Amino acid sequence: xxxxxxxxxxxxxxxxxxxxxxxxxxxxxxxxxxxxxxxxxxxxxxxxxxxxxxxxxxxxxxxxxxxxxxxxxxxxxxxxxxxxxxxxxxxxxxxxxxxxxxxxxxxxxxxxxxxxxxxxxxxxxxxxxxxxxxxxxxxxxxxxxxxxxxxxxx
Amino acid sequence: xxxxxxxxxxxxxxxxxxxxxxxxxxxxxxxxxxxxxxxxxxxxxxxxxxxxxxxxxxxxxxxxxxxxxxxxxxxxxxxxxxxxxxxxxxxxxxxxxxxxxxxxxxxxxxxxxxxxxxxxxxxxxxxxxxxxxxxxxxxxxxxxx
Numbered sequence: 624x625x626x627x628x629x630x631x632x633x634x635x636x637x638x639x640x641x642x643x644x645x646x647x648x649x650x651x652x653x654x655x656x657x658x659x660x661x662x663x664x665x666x667x668x669x670x671x672x673x674x675x676x677x678x679x680x681x682x683x684x685x686x687x688x689x690x691x692x693x694x695x696x697x698x699x700x701x702x703x704x705x706x707x708x709x710x711x712x713x714x715x716x717x718x719x720x721x722x723x724x725x726x727x728x729x730x731x732x733x734x735x736x737x738x739x740x741x742x743x744x745x746x747x748x749x750x751x752x753x754x755x756x757x758x759x760x761x762x763x764x765x766x767x768x769x770x771x772x773x774x775x776x777x
Numbered sequence: 778x779x780x781x782x783x784x785x786x787x788x789x790x791x792x793x794x795x796x797x798x799x800x801x802x803x804x805x806x807x808x809x810x811x812x813x814x815x816x817x818x819x820x821x822x823x824x825x826x827x828x829x830x831x832x833x834x835x836x837x838x839x840x841x842x843x844x845x846x847x848x849x850x851x852x853x854x855x856x857x858x859x860x861x862x863x864x865x866x867x868x869x870x871x872x873x874x875x876x877x878x879x880x881x882x883x884x885x886x887x888x889x890x891x892x893x894x895x896x897x898x899x900x901x902x903x904x905x906x907x908x909x910x911x912x913x914x915x916x917x918x919x920x921x922x
Contacts, residue, residue, distance in 0.1 A: 651900075658900035659907045727884050731903060734892035741892055743809040743827045750810050 625697050625755050630748035637733075637740060637749075638694055645691060648736060650683025652729040660724050666717055686725075693756045700759035708760050719761040726753040778912055779854055783905040790894065790902060791851055799893065800844030801837035803886045805830050811881055817874060847886070850913050857916035869920035876918030883910025 626634070641648065656663045657672055657679075670678040689707055696703040711717045730749060734741045779787065808815050809827045818824065821835040830836055846864060853860035868874045887906050891898045 655900045655903055659904040727887075728903075730888050731891040731898075734888045735895050735898055738892045738895065743806050743831055746806055746888070747810045747827070 625700060626748075626751060629744075630751050631697060633745050633748040634752045635694060637737070637745065638691065640737075640740065645687035646680070646684040648732045649686040649690065649729065650680050651732045652725060653679050653683050653686070655728040655731060656721075656725050659728065663721055663724060666715060666721065690756065693759070694752070697752075697755070700755055701762075704756070704759040708762070712761055717761070719757070722757045722761055726750075726757065729753070779905060779908055783908070784854060786902055787905045787909060788851060790890070790897065790906075791848065793894075794844070794890070796844045796848060797837065797841040799886075799889055800840035800842070800847075802831070802840070803882065803889045804840035804843055805833075805836050806889065807878075807882050807885045808836065810885065811878075814878055814881070817872060843882075844886075847913060850916075851909065854909070854912070857912045858919050861913065861916035862919070865917050865920045868917055876914065876921055879914035879917045880911070883914050886910060 638645065654674065657667075664672055667679075667682070670676065670682070672679060689704070692703060693700060701708075730746070730753075733749070734746075808818065808824060808830045815824050818836070818839070821833055821839075823829040823833060824836075846861075850857055850860050858865075868879075869876075887903060887910060890906060891903065
């Protein structure tokens with residue numbers, strides 16, 4: 624089992640609470656990564672990246688949908704995310720570090736908006752969930768020579 | 778590394794930080810979220826659950842020490858390597874801590890600040906703090922280079 628029952632339950636409960644607002648937070652995570660880690664903008668040079676950009680919002684919504692999809696297919700992530708993996712790894716050639724930084728910015732965003740829900744256990748469950756998503760999306764992120772330890776989000 | 782404006786905004790926010798609480802929370806979360814880090818703190822006693830970690834008085838005390846060092850670092854942003862030389866020697870030569878763990882703790886601290894300061898922790902302020910935690914992590918890892 625990819626995610627232990629307690630971690631699944633925690634993440635699903637939070638996602639239910641976020642409801643239709645997931646896109647708002649994934650958009651904020653994108654806005655944060657562009658400011659805090661400016662080299663990440665290299666993948667989005669074709670978009671208007673100014674604050675409040677509708678194009679960034681649209682991409683944020685896509686990220687939200689992918690995460691919700693992942694959440695509903697936790698036992699079959701590699702297959703579920705295969706098209707997105709193909710796109711991001713082979714077509715767009717996104718550095719796996721970018722996904723880790725985006726995860727970190729999403730954690731910052733969720734902590735900022737849901738301080739009461741963001742307990743240490745919830746923090747741990749989210750990191751585990753997001754690490755599995757990254758592994759399915761960017762399999763090379765865990766290969767020998769990679770600086771970041773397996774299982775860590777950033 | 779940081780502009781004058783960034784230094785001002787970082788110092789201003791950090792001035793509002795309750796060093797003992799935030800330090801304890803950051804270290805505690807590191808131990809809960811990245812459990813392999815517990816190996817450096819086995820002598821701290823009960824770390825078996827998240828509640829045990831977060832309530833552990835030694836975790837809180839050490840967290841406070843960590844954040845006090847961080848605070849001192851903020852006064853030496855132009856010479857972090859110098860400011861953290863002794864701590865780098867301790868963590869690298871004596872304790873053999875993998876430098877990746879310094880980056881993890883830095884990012885956990887950023888998450889804790891976001892949780893505590895909410896809307897005040899804007900993307901711009903986050904960006905400034907990311908520069909600081911990266912600088913501190915690099916300074917602590919300096920002995921490996």
